[in-house]
Amino acid sequence: MADGITLENVVKTYGNGDTAVHALRGVNMSVAKGEVVGLIGPSGSGKSTLLKCLGAVIEPTSGKMTIGDQCIYDNGWKVRDLRALRRDLIGFIFQAPYLIPFLDVTDNVALLPMLAGKPNAVARKMARDLLDALDVGHRAAAMPSQLSGGEQQRVAIARALINRPPVILADEPTAPLDGQRALAVVALLNDMAQQFDTAIIIVTHDEKIIPTFKRLYNIREGLTVEEIPQGIASPAPAVALFEGDTARDKV
Amino acid sequence: MISLAGRDILHGWGKFVLTGVGLGLLIGVTLSMAGVYRGMVDDAQALLDNSHADLWVVQKDTLGPYAEPSSLPEDSERPIQAMRGVAQAAGVTYLTMQIAQGDKDVRVMVVGTEMGEPGMPGQPTHLIAGRQIVRGHYEAVADVKSGFALGDRVKVRRNFYTVVGLTSRMVSSGGDPMLFLSLKDAQAAQFQKDSDAIVRQRARTEANPQLNPPGNPAVAAAVNAVQSGNTNVNAVLVTITPDADPDLVADAIRRWQRLTVYTRAEMEEILVQKLIANSARQIAMFLVILSIVSAAIVAFIIYTMTIGKIREIAVLKLIGTRNRTISWMILQQALGLGLIGFVVGKIAASLWAPFFPKYVLLLPADSIRGFFAVMLICTLASVLAIQAALKVDPAEAIGG
Numbered sequence: 001m002a003d004g005i006t007l008e009n010v011v012k013t014y015g016n017g018d019t020a021v022h023a024l025r026g027v028n029m030s031v032a033k034g035e036v037v038g039l040i041g042p043s044g045s046g047k048s049t050l051l052k053c054l055g056a057v058i059e060p061t062s063g064k065m066t067i068g069d070q071c072i073y074d075n076g077w078k079v080r081d082l083r084a085l086r087r088d089l090i091g092f093i094f095q096a097p098y099l100i101p102f103l104d105v106t107d108n109v110a111l112l113p114m115l116a117g118k119p120n121a122v123a124r125k126m127a128r129d130l131l132d133a134l135d136v137g138h139r140a141a142a143m144p145s146q147l148s149g150g151e152q153q154r155v156a157i158a159r160a161l162i163n164r165p166p167v168i169l170a171d172e173p174t175a176p177l178d179g180q181r182a183l184a185v186v187a188l189l190n191d192m193a194q195q196f197d198t199a200i201i202i203v204t205h206d207e208k209i210i211p212t213f214k215r216l217y218n219i220r221e222g223l224t225v226e227e228i229p230q231g232i233a234s235p236a237p238a239v240a241l242f243e244g245d246t247a248r249d250k251v
Numbered sequence: 252m253i254s255l256a257g258r259d260i261l262h263g264w265g266k267f268v269l270t271g272v273g274l275g276l277l278i279g280v281t282l283s284m285a286g287v288y289r290g291m292v293d294d295a296q297a298l299l300d301n302s303h304a305d306l307w308v309v310q311k312d313t314l315g316p317y318a319e320p321s322s323l324p325e326d327s328e329r330p331i332q333a334m335r336g337v338a339q340a341a342g343v344t345y346l347t348m349q350i351a352q353g354d355k356d357v358r359v360m361v362v363g364t365e366m367g368e369p370g371m372p373g374q375p376t377h378l379i380a381g382r383q384i385v386r387g388h389y390e391a392v393a394d395v396k397s398g399f400a401l402g403d404r405v406k407v408r409r410n411f412y413t414v415v416g417l418t419s420r421m422v423s424s425g426g427d428p429m430l431f432l433s434l435k436d437a438q439a440a441q442f443q444k445d446s447d448a449i450v451r452q453r454a455r456t457e458a459n460p461q462l463n464p465p466g467n468p469a470v471a472a473a474v475n476a477v478q479s480g481n482t483n484v485n486a487v488l489v490t491i492t493p494d495a496d497p498d499l500v501a502d503a504i505r506r507w508q509r510l511t512v513y514t515r516a517e518m519e520e521i522l523v524q525k526l527i528a529n530s531a532r533q534i535a536m537f538l539v540i541l542s543i544v545s546a547a548i549v550a551f552i553i554y555t556m557t558i559g560k561i562r563e564i565a566v567l568k569l570i571g572t573r574n575r576t577i578s579w580m581i582l583q584q585a586l587g588l589g590l591i592g593f594v595v596g597k598i599a600a601s602l603w604a605p606f607f608p609k610y611v612l613l614l615p616a617d618s619i620r621g622f623f624a625v626m627l628i629c630t631l632a633s634v635l636a637i638q639a640a641l642k643v644d645p646a647e648a649i650g651g
Contacts, residue, residue, distance in 0.1 A: 048649065051649055055646075057569065057644075057645050057646045057649065058646065083572070083573060084571060086569060086571045086645075087570060088571070092566075092569055092648070094566070094649070098563070098648060100563050100567070101262065101563065102258045102259040102261070102262035102263070103253075107253060110253075111570075112570055114253050115252075115570075115571060115572055115573075115576070116571075120252075120253060159570070
């Protein structure tokens with residue numbers, strides 16, 4: 001499968017000299033289009049830094065990042081317009097839906113193509129089609145405050161997918177949901193990844209959904225990312241993964 | 252492109268409109284203050300217009316008759332009348348005083364004018380009811396603002412006068428309505444002493460051998476007659492012939508009559524630049540303070556509205572919204588608030604203007620200037636909120 005996103009030896013250091021904090025020390029990871037992977041790790045492991053680098057919110061100190069066919073960072077060189085890059089190549093799903101409260105469901109989803117310059121009518125048609133595909137088409141005219149939590153999360157997913165980005169970053173998307181709903185959201189994301197040929201990285205602490213991933217990346221105190229081969233992940237060791245090095249030994 | 256500001260305003264329109272109304276009332280006060288100043292200037296100009304004079308001849312070295320006391324002999328008008336370029340000349344008296352109107356007091360400017368045709372210098376114009384003064388005594392023409400009606404009896408000093416005519420917009424530079432009397436009556440009102448003072452004056456005259464020489468009682472009688480009356484006027488109003496140059500005529504009067512003369516432009520400068528200068532500065536200070544307060548309120552409202560949307564702004568930035576789109580959204584909201592505020596302020600100022608004790612003149616040009624000033628203030632006030640929005644880190648939308 002084609003690569004959705006690739007990181008090669010990505011380093012991120014905050015500050016310099018004696019006070020330097022090495023948040024990422026050479027991360028390598030690759031997620032193919034159509035694939036859903038999990039990213040787990042204890043607090044302070046560099047997970048958020050990695051997520052921000054993946055989301056083109058902060059620049060790595062060194063290394064190389066590629067989204068789809070486009071190199072976005074290569075040892076100091078970077079794409080000039082990171083906003084446009086985020087808008088066109090990356091979809092975001094947050095812990096809470098964070099829908100824009102003053103836009104209705106359709107415009108929340110259609111906002112990105114509108115920002116990209118698509119005519120309003122075209123963008124709204126795209127949004128309605130996507131909302132139909134996610135089974136929230138009947139709520140297209142509602143305001144976010146009128147939706148249930150599950151509906152809001154589906155709208156947020158639709159917003160992330162609307163520009164057909166090669167990669168979607170989901171930051172603990174199941175955190176506010178109960179077990180069944182959480183699993184349903186992951187199943188939906190798996191379907192969407194296949195249907196839209198998108199690489200999806202789900203950052204999670206949610207023990208319930210960890211067994212569902214075919215591949216997991218565990219970011220550890222050593223500030224490196226290690227790929228856990230397919231089939232290794234299971235509920236019991238996954239829980240232990242959050243406990244740091246000891247857990248690593250258990251894995 | 253979708254209007255984010257418009258959607259945000261529509262989403263919480265009630266709160267937005269109420270905020271705009273609050274701001275509007277403040278803008279209304281600001282417009283009213285400007286209107287008060289314009290009213291003062293207009294009152295001054297109305298006074299000059301209604302005088303029907305091209306030149307004001309006053310006591311030498313005074314700024315009379317409106318800004319300083321001025322007194323000159325009534326017959327000063329005769330040599331002036333005879334000068335080249337002078338069409339008409341008439342003596343007038345001005346006296347601002349408090350008189351009873353029903354069960355309350357009203358402040359009026361009592362104007363004494365010579366009997367004459369309408370249009371003569373000093374004659375009341377803008378007659379809206381009744382007639383001019385045609386009898387030498389005990390008739391008055393009052394401005395409607397004084398509250399008097401036709402047939403009312405007005406007491407000025409010791410005498411009663413019947414209101415025979417009503418005028419409009421005949422006011423002093425201070426906005427007090429005018430009450431026209433015949434020149435003789437007005438002179439009496441202005442200069443006549445009370446009975447006790449006359450008795451004491453006569454006693455002093457009789458006790459003075461120079462004023463009451465033995466064997467010649469006619470001298471004291473003559474002195475008393477002179478002292479009990481006063482034929483002075485405060486100014487002589489002059490109109491010039493169409494072919495005459497007011498400056499040249501004024502120069503001639505100054506030179507040959509040794510009096511101070513003001514042209515229309517000079518008198519306007521005295522009234523606007525000198526007489527109401529302090530009031531104007533006072534109002535200007537209010538305008539500046541109100542503008543600053545308005546700006547601070549708009550800034551605070553817009554800043555608070557923006558801070559309340561920090562998470563949404565972070566999300567918008569993260570998903571690729573440009574800074575200029577976010578800045579434009581905030582600026583549009585500030586301008587929208589200013590627009591609502593201005594409309595409400597303009598309506599409010601127009602509605603409450605008639606209830607002001609002084610004339611409030613709301614000029615369309617001032618409203619246009621006010622509109623642009625409000626928009627400018629709103630633009631400047633939004634800078635703080637825009638800065639806050641631009642500082643929002645898109646990473647705030649991502650947990651961790």
